[in-house]
Amino acid sequence: MDPNTEATLHALLTGLPVASLGTLHDGAPFVSMAPVVPAPDGTGFLIHVSRLAQHTRDMLVDARVSLMLMVPSEEGQDPLALPRVSLQGRAEELTADDSRQQAAARAYLARFPQAEMTLGLGDFSFFLIRPTTGRLVFGFGRALSLDASQIGASLSTVR
Numbered sequence: 001m002d003p004n005t006e007a008t009l010h011a012l013l014t015g016l017p018v019a020s021l022g023t024l025h026d027g028a029p030f031v032s033m034a035p036v037v038p039a040p041d042g043t044g045f046l047i048h049v050s051r052l053a054q055h056t057r058d059m060l061v062d063a064r065v066s067l068m069l070m071v072p073s074e075e076g077q078d079p080l081a082l083p084r085v086s087l088q089g090r091a092e093e094l095t096a097d098d099s100r101q102q103a104a105a106r107a108y109l110a111r112f113p114q115a116e117m118t119l120g121l122g123d124f125s126f127f128l129i130r131p132t133t134g135r136l137v138f139g140f141g142r143a144l145s146l147d148a149s150q151i152g153a154s155l156s157t158v159r
Contacts, residue, residue: 012085013069024058034047050121104126
């Protein structure tokens, strides 16, 4: 991957605080919004979600998920020209006794300090989304398929 492509991928994976989260609901696609933060160890993305939310119930039934991270559009911009990355992967709940729980909370609060209130609520939990494949789109007609190692390398890269 050339340096410009890697820089674009890294910016999308680490710089955007909100993703579209796709889950399977009774076998059909269900898309919602989720605040995301890269996992401190570079293994994927952390989301902090309530068991009351449909996407959480879906992930507990079927761990297959998709995330889409996209640069916000500017007025007059062609939506097909927006850089974006779609990732497929698996969601893993981090239980209260999981050793990764504290690191997840620190990383999440560093990006979303207003979420401190929800960390103490019993129906919220962290999920680690581990990407397996992806598709990086630079704009209309310019795309690149990604494997788990490319995604992980970009997530782990310190800039």
